[in-house]
Amino acid sequence: MKPKSACLLGLILFFTCKIITLAQLSEFSSEEFRATDEITAGKPPAPPTNIKATDKKNDDGTHITISWTKSADDGNGANNVTSYNILRKSPESNFETITKTLIKTGKTDYTDDTVKRDKTYSYLVQAVTASGTTSNSEVTGAEATASWFHTGKKWLFLSVVLFSVVVIYSIYHARSGKNIFIRRIPGLEAVDEAIGRATEMGRSILYILGLGSVSNVATIASMNILSQVARRTADYETALRVPCNDPIVMNVVREMVKTAYLEGGHPDAYQEQDIFFLTESQFAYAAGVDGIMLREKPAAVFLQGTFFAESLILAETGNSVGAIQIAGTDKEHQLPFFIAACDYTLIGEELYAASAYLSREPMLLGSLKGQDYGKLMIFAAIVVGVILELIGVNWVTTFFDKVSN
Numbered sequence: 001m002k003p004k005s006a007c008l009l010g011l012i013l014f015f016t017c018k019i020i021t022l023a024q025l026s027e028f029s030s031e032e033f034r035a036t037d038e039i040t041a042g043k044p045p046a047p048p049t050n051i052k053a054t055d056k057k058n059d060d061g062t063h064i065t066i067s068w069t070k071s072a073d074d075g076n077g078a079n080n081v082t083s084y085n086i087l088r089k090s091p092e093s094n095f096e097t098i099t100k101t102l103i104k105t106g107k108t109d110y111t112d113d114t115v116k117r118d119k120t121y122s123y124l125v126q127a128v129t130a131s132g133t134t135s136n137s138e139v140t141g142a143e144a145t146a147s148w149f150h151t152g153k154k155w156l157f158l159s160v161v162l163f164s165v166v167v168i169y170s171i172y173h174a175r176s177g178k179n180i181f182i183r184r185i186p187g188l189e190a191v192d193e194a195i196g197r198a199t200e201m202g203r204s205i206l207y208i209l210g211l212g213s214v215s216n217v218a219t220i221a222s223m224n225i226l227s228q229v230a231r232r233t234a235d236y237e238t239a240l241r242v243p244c245n246d247p248i249v250m251n252v253v254r255e256m257v258k259t260a261y262l263e264g265g266h267p268d269a270y271q272e273q274d275i276f277f278l279t280e281s282q283f284a285y286a287a288g289v290d291g292i293m294l295r296e297k298p299a300a301v302f303l304q305g306t307f308f309a310e311s312l313i314l315a316e317t318g319n320s321v322g323a324i325q326i327a328g329t330d331k332e333h334q335l336p337f338f339i340a341a342c343d344y345t346l347i348g349e350e351l352y353a354a355s356a357y358l359s360r361e362p363m364l365l366g367s368l369k370g371q372d373y374g375k376l377m378i379f380a381a382i383v384v385g386v387i388l389e390l391i392g393v394n395w396v397t398t399f400f401d402k403v404s405n
Contacts, residue, residue, distance in 0.1 A: 045081045046072035047135040048125045053142035061117035061146030067109040068137060071127040074105050085126040085134070086110050090119065102128060115144045152402060163374045170373065171366030180365050187326050187344035188357045194324045195232045198299035204239035205229070206298040208289060208314060210305030210329070211282060214248045217352070218330045222305035223249075223256055224355035225328075229302065230260035234269055242275040243292060245285050250277045286310035290317040303327040303342065304351065307334045315341035328354070 048068040056063035074081040083102035087095040122141040126134040212219035244250035261270040301318040311334040327338035328346030356364035385396040
């Protein structure tokens with residue numbers, strides 16, 4: 001055999017033996033590692049420790065908080081813990097899982113919000129591996145009880161007390177006979193002017209309550225204004241007509257106007273037929289009221305209450321007959337139409353304050369003044385908070401965040 005051929009044959013035999021040896025070693029290593037993985041996977045992880053179950057404070061007795069120290073194999077050790085599971089036992093049942101999804105590693109607390117008040121529950125925490133092997137912690141228990149007072153709301157409680165004291169003081173101050181200043185509201189100051197104008201012209205007054213029900217706040221405020229208007233029309237013996245959209249509102253209004261005429265000393269001037277039910281349909285009501293305006297041409301029109309798309313139709317018709325119009329509603333989308341077509345408009349809370357403004361009753365005036373003081377304090381707190389935030393001091397916002405939570 002030639003030297004070159006012998007050398008080539010030797011190299012081939014050498015590399016063939018090397019490849020066979022490496023293949024055997026690889027097969028042995030794979031089997032060894034597979035066996036090691038099986039042993040590791042089947043071995044239970046270290047259980048969570050220091051498990052505690054405590055009743056959650058400042059709640060209604062339907063929460064228990066469970067806390068624990070994470071497993072030694074969570075991020076350390078065998079590092080085979082992938083999640084945690086919470087099991088609960090009540091006096092009527094055995095341990096059962098309460099977590100809808102497994103809790104991620106690293107988390108060491110869980111709040112159970114499915115408990116019943118004044119019942120004792122037992123809990124344990126499971127450490128879970130990727131293969132599903134679990135290890136249970138020790139068992140602990142707690143009773144869910146309701147808190148009498150939310151300690152985090154104490155500042156809110158003190159604010160309510162302070163506001164109540166201010167209102168009570170204002171009422172007492174008003175009852176003592178002292179003069180209470182209330183800012184001028186042009187729309188309410190024009191009530192006497194409108195009634196006087198109707199009396200001089202010998203025409204009627206048309207009072208429109210809108211489309212609200214008897215439980216609507218704006219309707220109630222409107223009925224209070226109507227009561228004061230009725231007192232004045234009784235004195236002047238001016239006709240007052242009230243078309244109603246709701247039959248219940250009609251009956252309440254009849255009683256209020258009748259009482260106003262009686263207290264004014266003119267019970268004989270009260271005409272029940274002048275307060276009547278028109279229709280519950282929105283635009284049929286608007287058309288009916290417009291017809292009354294065009295036929296009778298009232299000297300004064302009051303639009304007070306809840307209004308919707310019919311507001312401009314009513315206001316423009318009243319304007320076309322030359323009536324002095326005083327409008328008011330709590331529907332901010334309708335205010336632009338009233339402002340454009342009416343002589344005076346009550347905006348927002350002016351509608352609610354009207355009864356106190358017109359009657360000058362001490363109880364109502366004191367309450368109104370107390371609310372104004374309360375709003376002033378809130379406004380001052382907002383201004384101070386904004387200034388402090390601008391200069392980098394955020395304790396005001398932190399304080400209110402704690403109160404709200």
